[in-house]
Amino acid sequence: MGLFAWFRSRRLDDVSDDIASHIAEHTEALVANGMSRAEAALAARKAFGNVTTVTETARDVWRFASFLDSLAGDLRLALRGLMHKPGYAIAVVLTLALGIGANATVFALVNGVVLKPLPYPHADRLISVMEVGDEGRPSALVDFTYSEWTATTRTVDLAAAYDEIPAVLGLPDGPVRVSGLKVTSEYFSLFGVRPIIGRLFDSTEVIPGGPQVVLLSEPLWRGRFGADSAIVGRFARFDGTQRLVVGVLPRSFTYGRQEQFWIPFRVAPVRVATPQMSGEVFAYSVIARMREGVSTTEVRTEVAAAAARLRREGIDFVGDRPIIMSLHERRYGDNRKPLLLLFGAVGVLLLTACANIANLSLARAGRREREFAVRLALGASRWRIVRFVLIENLVLAAGGGLLGLLLVTGSLGWFVRVSPGSLQSVDAIGVDAALIAYMSLVAVLTALLFGLVPALTASRATLNHTLSSGTPHAAGSTRQSFARRVLVVGELAIALVFLTGAGLVAKTFWRVTNVDRGFRPERLIVASFDMREPRYTGATAKRFVENVLARVRREPGVQSITYGDASPGRNAGVEVVIELNQPGVRPRESSRFGRVGVGPEYFETIGAELIEGRFLGPGDRLGEPHVAVVTESYVRINMKGGPAVGRRTLDDQRAPTVIGVIKDVAAGPTEDKRKLAVVYTPLGQRWGNTLLQLIVRTTDQPERIQAPIRAAVQALDPAQPSPEFTTVERALAETVAPRRFTLVLLGVFAVLAATLAIIGLYSVLAYLVSERTREIGIRVAMGADAGRVTRMILGHGLRLTIIGTAIGALASVAAVRVLRAMMYEMSVYDAPTFVAVAALLCVVAVLASWIPARRASRVDPVLALRAD
Amino acid sequence: MVQSKTRDLFPGALEMMVLRLVQQEPLHGYALVQRIKQVSKDMLQVEEGSLYPALQRLLKARLLKAAWGVSATNRRVRIYHITPAGRKHLTAEVSSYEQMLEGISRVLALGDA
Numbered sequence: 001m002g003l004f005a006w007f008r009s010r011r012l013d014d015v016s017d018d019i020a021s022h023i024a025e026h027t028e029a030l031v032a033n034g035m036s037r038a039e040a041a042l043a044a045r046k047a048f049g050n051v052t053t054v055t056e057t058a059r060d061v062w063r064f065a066s067f068l069d070s071l072a073g074d075l076r077l078a079l080r081g082l083m084h085k086p087g088y089a090i091a092v093v094l095t096l097a098l099g100i101g102a103n104a105t106v107f108a109l110v111n112g113v114v115l116k117p118l119p120y121p122h123a124d125r126l127i128s129v130m131e132v133g134d135e136g137r138p139s140a141l142v143d144f145t146y147s148e149w150t151a152t153t154r155t156v157d158l159a160a161a162y163d164e165i166p167a168v169l170g171l172p173d174g175p176v177r178v179s180g181l182k183v184t185s186e187y188f189s190l191f192g193v194r195p196i197i198g199r200l201f202d203s204t205e206v207i208p209g210g211p212q213v214v215l216l217s218e219p220l221w222r223g224r225f226g227a228d229s230a231i232v233g234r235f236a237r238f239d240g241t242q243r244l245v246v247g248v249l250p251r252s253f254t255y256g257r258q259e260q261f262w263i264p265f266r267v268a269p270v271r272v273a274t275p276q277m278s279g280e281v282f283a284y285s286v287i288a289r290m291r292e293g294v295s296t297t298e299v300r301t302e303v304a305a306a307a308a309r310l311r312r313e314g315i316d317f318v319g320d321r322p323i324i325m326s327l328h329e330r331r332y333g334d335n336r337k338p339l340l341l342l343f344g345a346v347g348v349l350l351l352t353a354c355a356n357i358a359n360l361s362l363a364r365a366g367r368r369e370r371e372f373a374v375r376l377a378l379g380a381s382r383w384r385i386v387r388f389v390l391i392e393n394l395v396l397a398a399g400g401g402l403l404g405l406l407l408v409t410g411s412l413g414w415f416v417r418v419s420p421g422s423l424q425s426v427d428a429i430g431v432d433a434a435l436i437a438y439m440s441l442v443a444v445l446t447a448l449l450f451g452l453v454p455a456l457t458a459s460r461a462t463l464n465h466t467l468s469s470g471t472p473h474a475a476g477s478t479r480q481s482f483a484r485r486v487l488v489v490g491e492l493a494i495a496l497v498f499l500t501g502a503g504l505v506a507k508t509f510w511r512v513t514n515v516d517r518g519f520r521p522e523r524l525i526v527a528s529f530d531m532r533e534p535r536y537t538g539a540t541a542k543r544f545v546e547n548v549l550a551r552v553r554r555e556p557g558v559q560s561i562t563y564g565d566a567s568p569g570r571n572a573g574v575e576v577v578i579e580l581n582q583p584g585v586r587p588r589e590s591s592r593f594g595r596v597g598v599g600p601e602y603f604e605t606i607g608a609e610l611i612e613g614r615f616l617g618p619g620d621r622l623g624e625p626h627v628a629v630v631t632e633s634y635v636r637i638n639m640k641g642g643p644a645v646g647r648r649t650l651d652d653q654r655a656p657t658v659i660g661v662i663k664d665v666a667a668g669p670t671e672d673k674r675k676l677a678v679v680y681t682p683l684g685q686r687w688g689n690t691l692l693q694l695i696v697r698t699t700d701q702p703e704r705i706q707a708p709i710r711a712a713v714q715a716l717d718p719a720q721p722s723p724e725f726t727t728v729e730r731a732l733a734e735t736v737a738p739r740r741f742t743l744v745l746l747g748v749f750a751v752l753a754a755t756l757a758i759i760g761l762y763s764v765l766a767y768l769v770s771e772r773t774r775e776i777g778i779r780v781a782m783g784a785d786a787g788r789v790t791r792m793i794l795g796h797g798l799r800l801t802i803i804g805t806a807i808g809a810l811a812s813v814a815a816v817r818v819l820r821a822m823m824y825e826m827s828v829y830d831a832p833t834f835v836a837v838a839a840l841l842c843v844v845a846v847l848a849s850w851i852p853a854r855r856a857s858r859v860d861p862v863l864a865l866r867a868d
Numbered sequence: 869m870v871q872s873k874t875r876d877l878f879p880g881a882l883e884m885m886v887l888r889l890v891q892q893e894p895l896h897g898y899a900l901v902q903r904i905k906q907v908s909k910d911m912l913q914v915e916e917g918s919l920y921p922a923l924q925r926l927l928k929a930r931l932l933k934a935a936w937g938v939s940a941t942n943r944r945v946r947i948y949h950i951t952p953a954g955r956k957h958l959t960a961e962v963s964s965y966e967q968m969l970e971g972i973s974r975v976l977a978l979g980d981a
Contacts (some may be wrong), residue, residue: 021939058923060921
């Protein structure tokens, strides 16, 4: 009990105690005058008058208290009324729980990703500096620009460069692959991070030629070094180099991120730009902290000016279009728009839920008109009745909100797990004060939203009409029926919008999963070898993988085995490379294509389909003429079509000759056909890569081959960590994951919205039938047959459905634009989908109308006319 | 409100009397009724239905304080005390009442002339 309530109840107890003692004193006085005690007690009570009334009147003096009292009374009454008809209460609470729960789940995401600042000091001033690179995408900042800009900047007070670096960590029980960052010393100051043990890099360690040091992340330190605090001052082997461990950075700093260690990034003094410089360009990821009051536009101008100065000096490969974005946007910018859209969608869903509840509530208010009319007649004010209905709704909303909260706590973790993208890395997502406040607000708002119209309608009940008009729901019913029909039409329209969206994504999803991939992904597994260590060159790495292949080939369960520098299961199996025909000339669009180096039996293993010529064979060795297999798209885009076999891949005498053409090999849906233009050359004839993929087709479960591969690696090179395994089917599933997620989400929304709308339609018609039972009875008595009555009610439902569908179709045309990016080789204005979902909704609506229509046709005129 | 045997008293009369009695000595509810009866020589009969709301009004206006105490018959009763504000209020009320009474008397005295 709150302090205030305690004071209030004490005050009220005082009044009744006071009155009790008054009566007792009087009794005592009468007994003293010679009356018997029983008589005296009776007389004293009689003399006092009506104790309850006096107590009430005395209490009423404390007006506010009495206000709260009547509120409590209304609350009790509301609870009792709801418990009396639990069906209504349960329906409303469940609907609201779903609506509010879904809303709050998305709010938690929006709050964590869009609203909360990053957990760093001056997070609002942290920016990421990039420049426009290939295909207009943001790319790292060229080192010349970085040096020139940081040397002259007046817009930022701190800037740091960093770069990702994979490494092999040597441990007593075998090598492991870890990823880290090389960072300049300012990096840690920018994030304000402090080591949990040890220290950060000192000034002697960040200059070129300084000692080899490393900082470990807390998870790496706990997982691989047994959380041994004596690690500081000892050495650890990274890529064969002994590095002194100087400190450990806290877990909170790397939450949801990849990096497990940091080494100093030694930015060499500015290189002299010479005309004959190699094509090698160094570029860094750059973050910086703006000075107070500086805008990103000012930083952009400054970086652009630095780049322009360099270009004037002849260093023309620096980008002239810098991109400055807040660090928050860089990390979560991709999530913002989809999340806000999702937020809008759940908002609309909640509105539908409210409409449905308003519908139920209106029907209920109709049945209770007589009750309210009596209360009005007995002197209740309109406000009192409005208040009562609102209290009832608030009780329901509170129930819905609480249940919704349970739903959120249960579903949030799941939601974050299944959502694609970087949501998983946000630790700020959870149930917190902001979420609770938001849910309370939503609950109150929904209560007002679905309750106000019924409340106002109810309070307008007039005694004469209602009490004199025989049936309890004749008066005011026109007004309410209209409101209810509008609500149902709205619900149907919203349901159609969601259904259309879900239909479009479903169709796209079907197309995407049934795309012709040009190879057979089943039972293919890929082992990725990352051998970017100093001890391997392209040639030795290739030899190593060939040795592993020779061992694994003998294992049972291997149907076919090969290797290459790309696998067909990822990103169309292609890295887009740019071939320069002449130095210094910008590549033409048509000269972009993918190049994959392949080992023997590559095409046979992946199940590629030959269109023309032959696959590569064992004869295509070093010393033989350079040959290549190309894809259909390559022939069409880069060779201008025609028979390709016998021609060179490029207009260049050194280019390989095409000996075969295969169908495009696609990992997933690819709108940009240039990405399917690939040239396959034998790894036996050209420079190898240190990133190699061993590709195995197995006869049974592909996962079974992992252990033999690991054993082969261990036997051949104990210092080599185990490769990463991916089954191609799983990799393919990842390419459709975002669409699958959208489909599931929209599907759930569509089903919910449609269910709500259909329930709404059904309840309106059912109510209509019960309302007009007497009228229908008269019609039947006058000779209308069952078919005619059925048609009348069905027609009513159909009219609402058609209006709702028409409005919904128009709204869909406007709404589906947001799905444009999701579509694959189809327009969002896909007429068959529009027609199909509209037809579906109409059919279901007619079915829902059928039940009340049947009931109406069975009205017995005798019973109907005797009903009241 | 307070009633004589035949007519209603004006609003505020009961409160004024309660304050006056309590100013003399702190009293509980039943004692107040008895005192009014006794002092007015049975000319005034206070209805409990009016007394208790009046007491609550005076409490609310902070003209009275209430405290639990023990009655002459050794019963736990609520005893009302006057507050400084109550004294002030009473003085003001009594003087305005006397003025009104004098005015009324003068008007009524006209008939004798």
